[in-house]
Amino acid sequence: MTHLLSFTVEGLTCALPLAETRQVVGMVELQPETGKRRGGAGTMNLHGRAVPVYSLRRLLGLADRQPLPTDVLIIAHPTRECVALWADGVRGVQESPVELPPETDATSPPGMLLTEEEEIIIYDLGAFLAAEETAQHSLPGTAGTGEEAPPYDDGKGDEILAERARAFARPEEEAGGETPFSELLTFRLADREYAIKTQYIREVFIMHEITPVPGVPDFVAGICAVRGEIISVVDLRALFSIPKHGLTDLNRVIVLSDGTVTFGILADYITDIYIRPTDQFSPVEPETTPIEQRYLLGVTDESVLVLDAAAILGDPAMVVGQTRK
Template sequence: MTHLLFFTVEGIPCALPLAEIRQVVGMVELRPETGRRRGGAGTMNLHGRTVPVYSLRSLLGLAERPPLPTDVLIIAHPSGECVALWADGVRGVQESRVQLPPDASSSPGVLPTEEGEIIVHDLGAFLAAEEIAHHLLPDGAAVAGGATPPHDAEKAGEILAERARAVARPKKENGETPFSELLTFRLAGQEYAIKTQYIREVFIMHEIIPVPGVPDFIVGICAVRGEIISVVDLRALFSIPKHGLTDLNRVIVLSDGTMTFGVLADYITDIYIRPTDPFSPVEPDTTPIEQRYLLGAIDGSVIVLDAAAILADPAMVIDQTRK
């Protein structure tokens, strides 16, 4: 079963095979490049390597706008080449719901679905195509004259420049990267983050079967490609108060090779990397979660959970003999 990374471009849901993606980083300040290539937005320095950046807006024939800190760069490697794709944001990882037959569309490497999604099943062919894929766009998509969302241009420029300096730093000689890759998600009005090394996959919640006699924080069990896993509600586990309406429709599957279970989230907000400098302390009264489950905070308000500590918690091991 093929897994796809879903992302958005001007509100249009798009996807790429997860196997072609190396990582996702926050948007950085781009460097100009000489020459012209279709969809070319500039280049970025990724650990000392110059990587071409493609604007998916341009490739799809949408209106261009300046980069924003909320944008993302999807680092992919079609046919062994390293490229960066500029998108608006990441939605998460899902199993493919469509078959990808050869010559599936009139635009090379791309398959539009009946649900209005654009599946880029062959990135190399899509980038090499000579024409803009206007016909792939849903009715009403803005192909010209798009407006830039309100933002502080000076502050945005500072953020993009700092990120560019961070990702340009070389990797350590022992092969370890000086960065942490994080997935951020929303839960009960608060944004949390988990290191992606502990995340096996993310999927839209389907049927969860309740199990009698288990702790309140165990919502139930569900089948994931033939494997039965338990699903945990972190709000109940950590006594997190509910704030307004929530829509727990995402399951983040955590694993350390020994323990595996899913946790509920309202939605995925971002996937990006940051330097492995110490995280900021979590401000008092920000969260009821005990300090032993926290690594710290980033960007002032995003709380980084210690997935290793959560996975190792003895409370997660259900005693099947308990009455």
């Protein structure tokens, strides 16, 4: 099965392979277009890099409107360059039983698949962005039936968008990798739900085969190949002394990276992805988890433990059989 990031556009349910997404952020103030792109809505400054923003409303032939603070930008990478997709909101991560075409089907809108449940799956984002105008009749007749966006005072809304834009425009070194909002991917492990900021997640894939390695710490489950790259796979249960309840048949590997160190962590399954203000994390009571406080950012209102990926990746003990750049 394929993990899909599910989102909404004017009442339509759409999805994109999670492997093609980098992170989800709140809508920001956009810079004007310098040329003409189909569906082009402007550009955003992502830590000094201009990222083209595409309006999914325009790409799907729907009525256009001004950006709202409640809208989201899905940062994706159909090629080596990032793009941002402007959507109304994110619903979460799901496993799709639908078999996606291995390549663009010439009989359908390029890169897009409409399921029996009237969900639009953009399985080939590159082909979808490069396609001609999408015919209105090719979409399910549910557009405009979603919940209306909450009203915002124009001045206040513009203020929020401008402030977010300034935050994302700061160099990563200055911003410390932080934003006013945290984009979290949540996962299940040993009967508890955990979360990690998506900025440290390179990809998620189904675990096929892990090769054990002798002489490594107990928390290293082994190594595996990811598109020709050999990475270590860490079992957080062993690393943090979390009581084991056995692995399910839906084991996943979440690949973490800070640009210097890369390794995977095991998860039973992915549960969600959403945006949360950073200041809404509550302190973790030590008696509620065996995980040391230095590896925790806090706990959400839903009792999800937020792991500090930067602390985990930066721990010298995690560098096993590899050299930092």
